[in-house]
Amino acid sequence: MSTERISELLQGLGKAATAAAGTLALAPSAQKNAALAAAAAAIRARRDDILAANERDLAAARAVHMSGARLERLRLDAERVAAIATSVADVVALPDPIGTITAEWHRPNGLTIQRVVVPIGVIGIIYESRPNVTSDAGALCLKAGNAAILRGGSESRHSSSALHACLLAGLEAAGLPPAAIQLVPTTDRAAVGYMLSGMTEYLDCLVPRGGKSLVARVRQEARVPVIGHLEGNCHVYVDRDAELSMARAIALNAKMRRTGICGAAETLLVDRACVATHLAPLVRDLLEAGCEVRGDETVRAVDPRVRPASEDDWYTEYLDAIIAARVVDGVDEAIAHIARYGSAHTESIVTANQATAERFLRRVDSAVVLHNASTQFADGGEFGMGAEIGISTDRFHARGPVGVEQLTSYKYVVRGAGQVRP
């Protein structure tokens, strides 16, 4: 597609999204919820169409020998479609933040000031081949009154289109403009570049969802604010005062429950003061669960299967059944290790010592810090926030799980009786 055609196409989407955002910002909760409920119903009703579309994507993917893991992420079945519908329907039950008064005060001159939650506006979402992002991101943006411009991976284009058609059916049923949720109707890669730099007039923010290279590219090239995380190099620190059985359960769960999610632990830190009692069981649990362990000298002494860790390992987000492990001199060295090598995503301390725990929770500068709980709880659903559009490792606007509440802005409403400024 020519550059001019891409530009024309995306400018058109941008204009339509801006107009739709104006309508969405004023749409009552009931209308947005009606659209979500109707979209969920449409997903259920059109299950066979969605699966047929997915089959076209899978056939194309197999033809180019897509890897098993990627193919698995792309694949839908009846159960997955049902889960996608449920996930959209669940957004209905979330509180609508728009219009909430988050602060209200009175000035000595008689002015009253309210801070009122409003939508961000138009949100662009750039994602790879998970078809469910189409409906999840569309639903969350809609609930928070934002117009969405979705740009999915080319491998999932038929699946995404089929799901998008259901979202459109929901919008239509509720009398909301179809441009509230638009799917970029081209898989031309130039469209991504244009969203990053050519649409500053229309896009209020961009959300990349995908691998590190996608997120890094969006961060590097985007000319509008970005919500996204680069990595989750998460740590579990087992303190001298950790109860051993709890430490074992948390370390194993944090690493191995699901290794491919951003809240999975990537490094295990063990206090030197409990090496004699705690280290061997922790390491053996992991090895026996099929995890490769890369350790410092002390860790390697535990078991011959432990491989040597290099400096690089402390920086690495494996997203796989691999963990780096080392011994540290107490909580302060653990905090220092995390500050140096971590990605400020999620870290957990296991200890029965309250003071040590509070020191860790206060001093570790990550989006989520946990005491005596698995890092795998770093998740919007587990936080009770409902669906999320991702976990932010930014410190700006939104940090941690990004749900409906984080997809909003605010304005100040000031009421007076004729006040002029002296």
Place this chain on the structure above:
Amino acid sequence: MSTERISELLQGLGKAATAAAGTLALAPSAQKNAALAAAAAAIRARRDDILAANERDLAAARAVHMSGARLERLRLDAERVAAIATSVADVVALPDPIGTITAEWHRPNGLTIQRVVVPIGVIGIIYESRPNVTSDAGALCLKAGNAAILRGGSESRHSSSALHACLLAGLEAAGLPPAAIQLVPTTDRAAVGYMLSGMTEYLDCLVPRGGKSLVARVRQEARVPVIGHLEGNCHVYVDRDAELSMARAIALNAKMRRTGICGAAETLLVDRACVATHLAPLVRDLLEAGCEVRGDETVRAVDPRVRPASEDDWYTEYLDAIIAARVVDGVDEAIAHIARYGSAHTESIVTANQATAERFLRRVDSAVVLHNASTQFADGGEFGMGAEIGISTDRFHARGPVGVEQLTSYKYVVRGAGQVRP
């Protein structure tokens, strides 16, 4: 200065700022307040040094024939130095947001989750020739636990250095690291470019304070999040149900109290239904106060001194004694005019009709919307937020006046009893 030298210099500032930010994030309120109080005292004690430094800046400015308005912004006198000290001292009394728990909830699995306010980290401030920005921005960043890297205009370099020395004295007196507030020690313009794109590793956000071209450049080139406003094209809408005396007072104050601030009104919209009674007095008040009025045909019919308005006038932020004026068909046309031409900064409606007011307040999508009050109240001090670092017209992170509370982020603290994720 060579590119290598700029890079080395600013990387050094960045590293030092990051280390200082770690200390500041944990500094108790009393320590930060002690630094602010000592800095204010130092500004008072060193008044003559500051004035002497300012005289050097003024002499250099006169030598290059700087314009009167810019010279006036650069000029300090005893009274202005006293005001600068007071402004720093006032930050002591503001609440310290850091550590505040803004939300707390319990999950069915027994986890308790808190959202806790933390600093943003390292903030870069790029500003033009107002020396007071050095102390104001430094003080606000310090209160919110952020390290600041200040890059002031070359014209005010001696004044800024003298004020910065007072901030350093305050930090030292309180036992805080000097790198908590650093002044870029070169006026080489390449340093600005380096801050915009070369310091992503160190800067968590950038705040441009200055004219449109500076802010536009920062927005265009910055590789980190930006807090700043481009323009305040503010509107006053006088509705058919406006009390005439109130409308006259508000329109005159909104435009003429101070014409050079971003909250000054730039366009007056008058409801066609009250043209016969309201238009002439509104326009004559402005003309008699020395304001140039550029109007549509109806407005020009009021007085021969009214000049014709062009399409460009509706877009223009004059920051001067000029106002564009036109007649609109009621509140909805006023809202549409603001949506089309406005900059989403601050708009006011004057009306005695509550329903009309609420329609305007809800539908106008600006950082600050007012009913029966002057647009010149768009100000952190007037909002009771204390000093501000600017007014944001962004919808991301912070909107409206940016004070201490807006210079923060948050993290989630999760406390458990051994929970693992099923």
